[in-house]
Amino acid sequence: MTDALPGSVAPALPLVQSARRPLLLCLSHLRWNFVFQRPQHLLTRAARDHDVIVFEEPIFRPGQVPKLDLHRVPEGVTVAVPLLPEGVQGPAIAAALRGLLDGLLAPEAGRELIAWFYTPMALEFAAHLRPDLTVYDCMDELSAFRGAPPRMLELERLLLSRADLVFTGGRSLYEAKRSRHPRVHCFPSSIDAQHFAAARAGGPDPADQAALPRPRIGFFGVVDERMDLDLVAALAAARPDWAFAMIGPVVKIDPESLPRLPNIHWLGGKSYAELPRYLGNWDAGFMPFARNESTRFISPTKTPEFLAAGLPVVSTPITDVVRDWGPKEEGGVGVVEIADDPAAVAAALEAVLARPRGPWLKQVDRRLAQLSWDKTWAEMKGLIAARRMVTRAPAGEAVAAARIA
Structure with a gap:
């Protein structure tokens, strides 16, 4: 391998809290x-x-x-x-x-x-x-x-x-x-449910979407090859009375390839702190994922985030969304609508816009109560600690430690 370039020396770590911390x-x-x-x-x-x-x-x-x-x-x-x-x-x-x-x-x-x-x-x-x-x-x-x-x-x-x-x-x-x-x-x-639950209180409309008419259908996330741009364009063309608020950075695709209908509003990236204000002033969310190799294994974080914000959401049939959140007959919990073409997505959005929120929100909150990033990290941390017992154990103790791990 070629030698490192001249000058490739790093300073000591800043702000190390304690040598005893891993x-x-x-x-x-x-x-x-x-x-x-x-x-x-x-x-x-x-x-x-x-x-x-x-x-x-x-x-x-x-x-x-x-x-x-x-x-x-x-x-x-x-x-x-x-x-x-x-x-x-x-x-x-x-x-x-x-x-x-x-x-x-x-x-x-x-x-x-x-x-x-x-x-x-x-x-x-x-x-x-x-x-x-x-x-x-x-x-x-x-x-x-x-x-x-x-x-x-x-x-x-x-x-x-x-x-x-x-x-x-x-x-x-x-x-x-x-x-x-x-x-x-x-x-x-x-999910950090508390963060996104702030959207349920509404609040001031961000300036760059304040003039958008209702109903507003929103998306947030990275805009890349995983988005079905043809679906977005067809849906917006079919429902010119709906405003589509699209939040997120555009990467790996040409921004010129984005559909530019009058009712599609590409608002750019927003910070995590800003998201609840945007979602709190939408009427529904959608996840227009393409069906390709890049989406075959995804489990979108935005699914529970939409739900914690109190927004009904319609998704294309991504496997993990269907099985974890979709119709009960598909193994999900029945809180996300699934549709696979523009007409079906439009019909599903019309249905959730007309649906009373109360009973649905009770189902959502029961499911979200079982999830949190704190719980996820605690479980990961426990697995790490158990595995460290195995790797540290003397040879005579390794079998017993392995049973724990």
Whole structure:
């Protein structure tokens, strides 16, 4: 492998709270400040009793001397952003990232280290690490996403061979991974119900949607190859009297490909804190997911978030949405309507707009009471602690410890 680029030295960790706290190193393909989702929910809770570092993908700049931009975010997590010179490629990138990572961890030698992977691609520069515990939190089937690197599946096989625990972001992913590792645990999308329940009180309408007529049908989330743009266009054309509020950053697709009908309003990305105000002034939500390889295994976090906000929602027939939230005859709990073409989506939205909310909300709240990100993290933390008992146990005690784990 090519030597690391000159200057690839990282400063000591900032604001380490205690050498006795475990160090949790998260290797992520998602930026902390992109969209507040599963990694942010879990790692914010992990930071209560771990020193958490999120090592992001690099940013390339002309003439940049390789270094880490280290900053502490309000949630108590340290974010490490590698800055590399524009034009560096292939093995030189991996070498530079490895050098930066080693410099970051060197002052913490001897501390308990948990390596928490969201992407197998991080093994290109982190395969040499020997953490006390390795966790693979598989929140998506990344190999099916547009632009996935050719080595993704090969590196995932390597990661699965090294991981002590594998968590999956939904039932479909669990079913796809459970035969590939002895300790795979299903943790579907959860909810910070209190945050989104603020939407039920309504509140001031955000300025950029205040002029939109009613009824308002809303979507929030990343706008990419997982959205069925033809469905959105056909639905808006069929119901010109409805306003469609579309919130979220556009990535991996050409913004010019977005349908531009007069009643479709692309409002851009919003912060997690802002979302309840937007949802609180919508009449219904919809999840117009395409049916393709990139959506085959998804378990959208926005499903319980729509419900916690008190908004009825219609989704295309994504497997985990149908089984977890859809009609009871399909195994769901009967709180999300499922439809698979523009006419059926329009009919389902008309039905939920006309439906009394009270009885439906009681069903929703009974289901949501069983979920929380606090509960999810507590269960994950328990599995981690049990597995650490096994990895720490002397040979004579390992069998008994394994029974616990």
